[in-house]
Amino acid sequence: MLLPVEPVFLKSLRDHVYGLLRDAIISGKLRSEEKLNERQLASQLGISTTPLKEALRVLEAEGLVRSEPRRGIYVTFNAAQAEEMMLARAAIESMIARQAAKRVSKEQVAQLRTLIVEMRAGLETVDVLELIALNERFHNVIHEASGCGYLRRLQSGQNIYTHTARLIVLSEERERFQAVEEHEAIANAIANHEADLAERLMRDHVIRSGEKHLLRVSQAEN
Amino acid sequence: MLLPVEPVFLKSLRDHVYGLLRDAIISGKLRSEEKLNERQLASQLGISTTPLKEALRVLEAEGLVRSEPRRGIYVTFNAAQAEEMMLARAAIESMIARQAAKRVSKEQVAQLRTLIVEMRAGLETVDVLELIALNERFHNVIHEASGCGYLRRLQSGQNIYTHTARLIVLSEERERFQAVEEHEAIANAIANHEADLAERLMRDHVIRSGEKHLLRVSQAEN
DNA sequence: ATCTGAAACTTGATATATCAATTCTTCGCA
DNA sequence: TGCGAAGAATTGATATATCAAGTTTCAGAT
Numbered sequence: 001m002l003l004p005v006e007p008v009f010l011k012s013l014r015d016h017v018y019g020l021l022r023d024a025i026i027s028g029k030l031r032s033e034e035k036l037n038e039r040q041l042a043s044q045l046g047i048s049t050t051p052l053k054e055a056l057r058v059l060e061a062e063g064l065v066r067s068e069p070r071r072g073i074y075v076t077f078n079a080a081q082a083e084e085m086m087l088a089r090a091a092i093e094s095m096i097a098r099q100a101a102k103r104v105s106k107e108q109v110a111q112l113r114t115l116i117v118e119m120r121a122g123l124e125t126v127d128v129l130e131l132i133a134l135n136e137r138f139h140n141v142i143h144e145a146s147g148c149g150y151l152r153r154l155q156s157g158q159n160i161y162t163h164t165a166r167l168i169v170l171s172e173e174r175e176r177f178q179a180v181e182e183h184e185a186i187a188n189a190i191a192n193h194e195a196d197l198a199e200r201l202m203r204d205h206v207i208r209s210g211e212k213h214l215l216r217v218s219q220a221e222n
Numbered sequence: 223m224l225l226p227v228e229p230v231f232l233k234s235l236r237d238h239v240y241g242l243l244r245d246a247i248i249s250g251k252l253r254s255e256e257k258l259n260e261r262q263l264a265s266q267l268g269i270s271t272t273p274l275k276e277a278l279r280v281l282e283a284e285g286l287v288r289s290e291p292r293r294g295i296y297v298t299f300n301a302a303q304a305e306e307m308m309l310a311r312a313a314i315e316s317m318i319a320r321q322a323a324k325r326v327s328k329e330q331v332a333q334l335r336t337l338i339v340e341m342r343a344g345l346e347t348v349d350v351l352e353l354i355a356l357n358e359r360f361h362n363v364i365h366e367a368s369g370c371g372y373l374r375r376l377q378s379g380q381n382i383y384t385h386t387a388r389l390i391v392l393s394e395e396r397e398r399f400q401a402v403e404e405h406e407a408i409a410n411a412i413a414n415h416e417a418d419l420a421e422r423l424m425r426d427h428v429i430r431s432g433e434k435h436l437l438r439v440s441q442a443e444n
Numbered sequence: 445a446t447c448t449g450a451a452a453c454t455t456g457a458t459a460t461a462t463c464a465a466t467t468c469t470t471c472g473c474a
Numbered sequence: 475t476g477c478g479a480a481g482a483a484t485t486g487a488t489a490t491a492t493c494a495a496g497t498t499t500c501a502g503a504t
Contacts, residue, residue: 012291012457014279038486048459050272053486054279057236061283063375069234070465070486084372091317091373095309150306151313153285234487260456270489275456292456292495448503458493467484474477 014051018058025064025077026160036065036073062157079218082160086210089158092151093139094203100145101190101198108145112187115141119180128170132163135170138183142190161213168216169209179209236273240280247286247299248382258287258295284379301440304382308432311380314373315361316425322367323412323420330367334360334409341402350392354385357392360405364412364424383435390438391431401431 011019024030036056042049056073059065066076115138122131143152169175182205189198233241246252258278264271278295281287288298337360344353365374391397404427411420 014457037484039484049486050275050458050460053272053276054457057276057279058283061280061379063372067486071467072486081372084370087317087321087370088314088373088376091313092310095313099309148306148309150285150303151310154310157283236487259454261454271456272488272490276487289456293497294455446504448501450499450501452497452499454495454497456493456495458491460491461489463486463488465484465486467482469480469482471480472478474475 014054018055032078034075090206092155094199096146097202098195098199100142101195104145109191236276240277254300256297312428314377316421318368319424320417320421322364323417326367331413
């Protein structure tokens with residue numbers, strides 16, 4: 001059996017550049033209000049301006065850069081915006097949870113319950129990587145239960161936490177416990193089709209853990 | 223005194239084309255799954271492919287078209303997505319209302335109260351255009367009170383209602399009454415700094431009136 | 445008749461050249 | 475010395491040319 005091709009080669013140049021620039025902006029390598037020169041950046045990356053321009057348009061649509069016609073392109077990202085992106089995540093993710101509570105199937109409820117059990121077990125083993133994977137699967141089940149492809153996509157655009165940030169946050173025992181508690185409450189609300197409750201719990205969960213991530217990020221910068 | 227130049231000439235070609243295509247997709251002139259040929263479309267519009275490609279990337283970032291590398295660009299918009307965009311609007315707008323309730327100034331509270339009074343007066347005069355303008359100003363005050371530039375931007379990207387749709391919906395007396403009632407309740411919640419309440423009221427308001435808009439749109443299509 | 449594969453064709457991906465608006469520099473006049 | 479206009483330089487906006495992946499078509503073998 002053959003392995004799939006490395007994703008890098010499947011992505012187009014513009015997608016690659018887009019990811020590159022996004023990471024640079026989110027991680028702070030490109031500072032806010034820093035001017036980006038299309039030609040210079042293109043030659044620096046060893047590409048032409050066409051794919052770069054397309055990548056910049058996507059970043060502009062996401063609100064990470066601002067383009068002033070015939071003047072320049074400026075990075076637009078700071079702590080305040082990071083917080084707003086976290087709030088956006090909370091808003092969208094909680095709306096997804098709301099819809100999931102309405103449409104979840106019995107199989108999906110079972111999946112959620114299984115994941116909760118595994119998370120509880122994971123608390124003991126202290127394997128942070130596994131907990132991160134479980135978290136992702138948990139949210140994925142909810143996303144699928146919601147049946148909201150557009151919201152899911154919109155939500156993924158608000159993601160600004162790096163893998164290392166997740167590692168640091170989940171390495172705290174208190175955080176691990178609280179996260180599992182909250183996940184269980186959310187799972188129960190969805191299982192019971194309590195849309196309002198699921199929405200509220202999810203919103204509070206994302207905001208609370210988000211504030212913790214943001215705190216870590218700002219600490220890491222100083 | 224000179225009038226400002228027509229906005230058309232201030233916008234770059236790509237922004238113009240972007241708006242053109244977005245309207246065409248939202249209004250249904252371009253059907254879902256319809257294939258867009260870059261060259262054909264460019265020559266049809268009388269432009270080169272460069273600004274068109276940039277416009278298409280923005281639409282792709284917004285989830286209105288889907289680009290399959292070296293295969294084609296396909297329109298992605300249907301009734302289900304329109305509903306999800308409305309839900310996204312509700313989620314984000316309610317998060318904005320939540321923040322506004324925390325940060326609103328006394329002057330802004332006064333502005334909201336004034337607008338409510340004007341809306342009540344407008345109910346009698348039946349000037350729909352003025353009501354639409356008042357609605358917009360009402361939401362704008364809340365947006366400014368929230369201090370959330372990013373959320374505001376994200377929210378504006380979820381707007382799919384045309385001017386005529388607004389006209390039709392607000393031409394119903396029952397809808398006008400209910401909208402003003404809801405606006406007043408939201409204004410009170412924000413004035414009293416009741417973040418949770420403001421969020422919930424705004425969410426329900428956007429969803430309720432949104433469902434009405436969507437109903438009108440789907441009726442207009444058949 | 446069906447399947448295979450190579451060639452022609454289509455089309456998005458990428459590169460390069462040109463255009464035009466903005467900014468910067470500099471020279472000259474008050 | 476300071477202001478301002480002209481022109482050079484910069485740079486994003488736009489147009490055009492080229493490349494390469496994917497699709498289609500059709501001849502030829504089984």
